Amino acid sequence: MTQSRHDWPSLVASRSDAPAPPRASAARIGVGGPVGSGKTALIEALIPALHRRGVDLAVVTNDLVTKEDAERLRRSGLIAPERVLAVEAGACPHTVIREDPTLNMAAGDDLEAAFPGLELVIFESGGDNLASTFSLDLVDWWIFVIDVAGGDDIPRKKGPGVLKSDLLVVNKTDLAPHVGVDLPRMLAEADAVRGGRPVVATNARSGAGVEDVADAIAHAVLFRE
Amino acid sequence: MLHIESVVGDRADPALHRRLHHLEHRHAVDEIVIPRADMDRRRLRVTTPKGEDVAIALPRDQKLFDGAVLYIDDERAIVVRAEVERWLRLQPSSIAEGIELGYHAGNLHWRVRFEGESLLIALEGPAEAYYARLDNLFAGRRIRSTLLTGSAAA
Incomplete structure (x- = not known):
């Protein structure tokens, strides 16, 4: 990612000697989960759903040593390309969303400086394992995405991502009959291990369940009624 | 919904402590107990014991803490109590x-x-x-x- 800083319009515009009161920044949410579970596809489906709700948003993607996911989003036509920044983790993806999230925090700051009025920054983690979690210094709320093709035993394995995320998304529900997964049982087991935290079943490709995820974001961190 | 965009101060601060003491006599201090795992969030939505929906959105350089006064006026106050770790x-x-x-x-x-x-x-x-x-x-x-x-x- 670029480390160059943008101008700060709010500071440039201020002519008062009195210090400006501290201002809440844009909400920041995380989207994590195993490789291939559909994190980027979910974000591609969420962007129009959030735009319909009038949400001013930007995205930071994380990849290992490329900017593949950022390029995919920039080419998608769903969001202005300059509203997508890429962070290259260069190591295990969780290191830059949990142990030392400063690169991602700087990317979020850059986006907020470049787009005054920004309401939401979505941080997409690189594909990781079931132990992956987000630092609350980086995000206010986070989603963990698993998929039925990864196996219906994933909820039972009680990985920290499955247990601690604010919202668990079980994606690719359309594949359940093709991979021998009993979807209702998988969802029931996810409910059981999460002790009341929400679980949403989605098919990001068709859009099924995506509105529920957008509603959850709008309620939890954008404070829409 | 009550929107909170910064912490007013610490309940231990003498000036706030005096005001809170008066309000406490009138049972007008709403104390929100926040689970330890949620104390690091800058944004969260909570319901107070008196049933008020509170939307907290702090600047990135502020954090919740035990005793943080989120709201205070002559009629009532809302204070954070961190769940014991x-x-x-x-x-x-x-x-x-x-x-x-x-x-x-x-x-x-x-x-x-x-x-x-x-x-x-x-x-x-x-x-x-x-x-x-x-x-x-x-x-x-x-x-x-x-x-x-x-x-x-x-």
Whole structure:
């Protein structure tokens, strides 16, 4: 990612000697989960759903040593390309969303400086394992995405991502009959291990369940009624 | 919905303390108990014991803390109370065991503190889950352990 800083319009515009009161920044949410579970596809489906709700948003993607996911989003036509920044983790993806999230925090700051009025920054983690979690210094709320093709035993394995995320998304529900997964049982087991935290079943490709995820974001961190 | 965009101050601050004391006599202080795991969030939505929907959105350089006054006027106040944190104190019986314990605690991403020759582990779930990991890693060897709550561990 670029480390160059943008101008700060709010500071440039201020002519008062009195210090400006501290201002809440844009909400920041995380989207994590195993490789291939559909994190980027979910974000591609969420962007129009959030735009319909009038949400001013930007995205930071994380990849290992490329900017593949950022390029995919920039080419998608769903969001202005300059509203997508890429962070290259260069190591295990969780290191830059949990142990030392400063690169991602700087990317979020850059986006907020470049787009005054920004309401939401979505941080997409690189594909990781079931132990992956987000630092609350980086995000206010986070989603963990698993998929039925990864196996219906994933909820039972009680990985920290499955247990601690604010919202668990079980994606690719359309594949359940093709991979021998009993979807209702998988969802029931996810409910059981999460002790009341929400679980949403989605098919990001068709859009099924995506509105529920957008509603959850709008309620939890954008404070829409 | 009440929107909070910064912390007013600390309830221990003398000026705030006096005002809160007056309001407390009128049962007009709404105390929100926030789970330890949520105290690091800059944004969260909570319902106070009196039933008010509160949307907290702090600047990135502010954090919630025990005793943070979120709202105060002549009629009422809203104050944060952090849920008491539980810790597991582990006492290795040798330097070798201490090194091994530190290695595993790091691998498991446990949040820890050091106290003399003890390692304190913040419990973010049932203590049994932590004992299960330790039993597995130490193959049945026992490490002396004690459960502590927040003030005792502070």
